[in-house]
Amino acid sequence: HSQTGPEVKSSIESIFDRFSNLASRRHQLASVLSGGEQQMLAIGRAMVAKPKLMMLDEPSLGLSPILVEQLFDLIKELHSQGISILLVEQNTKLALKTAQRGYVLELGSVRQEGTVQELATDKLLAEAYLGESV
Numbered sequence: 001h002s003q004t005g006p007e008v009k010s011s012i013e014s015i016f017d018r019f020s021n022l023a024s025r026r027h028q029l030a031s032v033l034s035g036g037e038q039q040m041l042a043i044g045r046a047m048v049a050k051p052k053l054m055m056l057d058e059p060s061l062g063l064s065p066i067l068v069e070q071l072f073d074l075i076k077e078l079h080s081q082g083i084s085i086l087l088v089e090q091n092t093k094l095a096l097k098t099a100q101r102g103y104v105l106e107l108g109s110v111r112q113e114g115t116v117q118e119l120a121t122d123k124l125l126a127e128a129y130l131g132e133s134v
Contacts, residue, residue, distance in 0.1 A: 008048060015044035018074075036067040043074065054078060055086040060094065072098050096120050 016023035019040045025033060030041055039059055046054055056075070060068045068091075075098055079085050089095040096102060102119045104112045112125060119125055 011048045011050070012044075015047055019044055035062040036064065036071075039063060039067075039071060043071075047078075051083060053084045053086065055088075057088045058090065059087070060089060060091050068094070 016026065019037075022033075022037060022040055022044065025037065030038060033041060043054075043056075043059075059071055059075070063071065072094060075085055075087065085098075087095060087099060096116050096119065099116050101115055102113065103110050104119065104125060112119065112122070114122075
């Protein structure tokens with residue numbers, strides 16, 4: 001459903017409450033924000049639309065470890081609010097901690113798929129993608 005002006009304003013204010021560092025920079029262009037702030041802005045903009053599905057492509061790319069942790073906490077929270085998340089992430093361990101299902105792509109083709117538990121316990125995948133020896 002389409003939001004009214006006051007609903008949009010309320011949504012934006014709740015985003016600024018969540019991302020307080022964005023609130024202080026609300027009058028700056030997105031191009032001058034840090035990588036982490038740009039990622040927060042992108043997610044915040046999507047949240048204003050109240051999506052049922054959010055697609056995130058390499059959200060941790062270029063972020064500090066602290067921002068990555070905060071971002072993935074937010075992704076889990078969004079999922080708990082009923083938003084489906086389609087996540088593309090090269091940080092396999094982090095993705096498996098966050099997801100319910102996974103698809104392993106190699107050269108554009110699905111190499112393997114399954115629940116997080118199935119993928120995490122697959123010995124060949126653990127060696128190839130998680131850096132663990134079998």
